[in-house]
Amino acid sequence: MNVNGNKALNVALIHPDLGIGGAERLIVDTALGLQDKRNEVKIFTSHCDPHHCFEEVKDGTLKYQVFGDQLPTNLKGKFFIVCSNIRQLYLIWKMYRSGQLKHYDVFIVDQLSTCVPLLHTLTDAKILFYCHFPDQLLAKRTSLMKKMYRIPFDLLEQFTVSAADEVVVNSKFTKEMYHQSFNFLSNEPNVIYPCVDINPEISDISKIDNFDKKLYHKLISKDDKFYLSINRYERKKNISLALKGFALSKESTAPNRKLLIVGGYDKRVSENVEYLKELEQEAKDHKMSFKTIKYQDIIDTEDDKKVLAKIIIDADVKVIFLTSISSRLRDYLIQNMELLIYTPENEHFGIVPLEAMRYGKPVLATNTGGPLETVVSYRPNDNEATATGWTKLAVPNIWAKAINEYVEVNDKVDFNTNGRERVRRLFSRNTMSDNFEETIERMIWKKKTTYPWETALNSTYYFGLYLLSAYFFPGQYLPCIFLAVYAAAIKRSYFWMCYYLFMAFLLTS
Numbered sequence: 001m002n003v004n005g006n007k008a009l010n011v012a013l014i015h016p017d018l019g020i021g022g023a024e025r026l027i028v029d030t031a032l033g034l035q036d037k038r039n040e041v042k043i044f045t046s047h048c049d050p051h052h053c054f055e056e057v058k059d060g061t062l063k064y065q066v067f068g069d070q071l072p073t074n075l076k077g078k079f080f081i082v083c084s085n086i087r088q089l090y091l092i093w094k095m096y097r098s099g100q101l102k103h104y105d106v107f108i109v110d111q112l113s114t115c116v117p118l119l120h121t122l123t124d125a126k127i128l129f130y131c132h133f134p135d136q137l138l139a140k141r142t143s144l145m146k147k148m149y150r151i152p153f154d155l156l157e158q159f160t161v162s163a164a165d166e167v168v169v170n171s172k173f174t175k176e177m178y179h180q181s182f183n184f185l186s187n188e189p190n191v192i193y194p195c196v197d198i199n200p201e202i203s204d205i206s207k208i209d210n211f212d213k214k215l216y217h218k219l220i221s222k223d224d225k226f227y228l229s230i231n232r233y234e235r236k237k238n239i240s241l242a243l244k245g246f247a248l249s250k251e252s253t254a255p256n257r258k259l260l261i262v263g264g265y266d267k268r269v270s271e272n273v274e275y276l277k278e279l280e281q282e283a284k285d286h287k288m289s290f291k292t293i294k295y296q297d298i299i300d301t302e303d304d305k306k307v308l309a310k311i312i313i314d315a316d317v318k319v320i321f322l323t324s325i326s327s328r329l330r331d332y333l334i335q336n337m338e339l340l341i342y343t344p345e346n347e348h349f350g351i352v353p354l355e356a357m358r359y360g361k362p363v364l365a366t367n368t369g370g371p372l373e374t375v376v377s378y379r380p381n382d383n384e385a386t387a388t389g390w391t392k393l394a395v396p397n398i399w400a401k402a403i404n405e406y407v408e409v410n411d412k413v414d415f416n417t418n419g420r421e422r423v424r425r426l427f428s429r430n431t432m433s434d435n436f437e438e439t440i441e442r443m444i445w446k447k448k449t450t451y452p453w454e455t456a457l458n459s460t461y462y463f464g465l466y467l468l469s470a471y472f473f474p475g476q477y478l479p480c481i482f483l484a485v486y487a488a489a490i491k492r493s494y495f496w497m498c499y500y501l502f503m504a505f506l507l508t509s
Contacts, residue, residue: 018048033433067094113160129164134181228337232264245399247286265323290319360416363389480504
């Protein structure tokens, strides 16, 4: 059954960059969910690399179209927001010129809201804006000049968001930030949580690529148990908390125990390079032997077998740093870890804890942001039947105690069942699709809102057409007749049709 109960809807999703990330996964899952309900769905984006996107995009399961990839994303490392706005407006312009704007009943826009008023003005479709996090809170304001530079964009964000028929957010935490940031908006956005696949492929070692299989056996021996941290190598992800917490726990001195730190890494990004070196130094400071393996460097070599042969991980190695591994190896590590150590503070939502819980693995996260809504923190003799991990203050010795507690209660708490059930109930694609359906159905039946700014723009436009006709064809009534037909037949503006007919009547009197 589709969203309005009787006929399929044409739904367009507008997203800036259709790569691989949490926001992109949400868009793909939204499109798949609506498509499964027999709606016609297409994604419009400013960039999509067929070699760096999700399988559903790559294999043609989802339709997509790119407009504006030739436009710059920045100007000499600056003006990212300006370029993003230009790219999105160009995308809408190309959709308009190609006649595709009129084809859709619903537009779902996320991340960047600049195009929302334009869609509202140019189409009769309803517009849903999905707010991952207010853009103004993501911008760095390190100087007075940057603060001044951001003011018009902050105001623009509030104005453009206000033109959406419905606004939804990805967590209650984001909802709080939404209200704090958008002081001029009085609407109450609903929460639609992102989802994960609740029936993931459970792999044994034989099902992963031969290269990844050999690498895994290099990393983990038969008797090893390991803890896992997954984040980009960025300081704001606070990966050092995982290092310090593990170092202070009893597990750091137990035999056959390791901490694997896996993260997105680009050697062209100075912060990635610098932060990895800082983390290596921290491991040294805590007297933990470590090994760093740069995955991309291995697979880029002509003879990876020789490179793999040179990788030797001694039994006393306690910390392994891995950079930008394959998604299949990543999933296999999650399936076989002991505990996910998820370190970011005030994360907008955080998809990795759900990826762990769907495999029945417990999560240790900070008691801030999205994890407070996804992870049920263990309380002794209270919630053994529902606990899926721990949410703790981001203090190393507190995290060390949580790791120790995991070892003590792992046999007493069924994290496997608890995690899988929580994900199935709250964070499945079906649940997310149902929430989108309810929101779209509510939105579809709303009367289209005409905003004061829209009335002013329309009045300026139509009156401007009359002035132009009067200037080029003074005293003639036929141009007014043509304008009346245009207003009625093309624009369906019967007020201005009457206005033009009245002016034509006056000219014939």
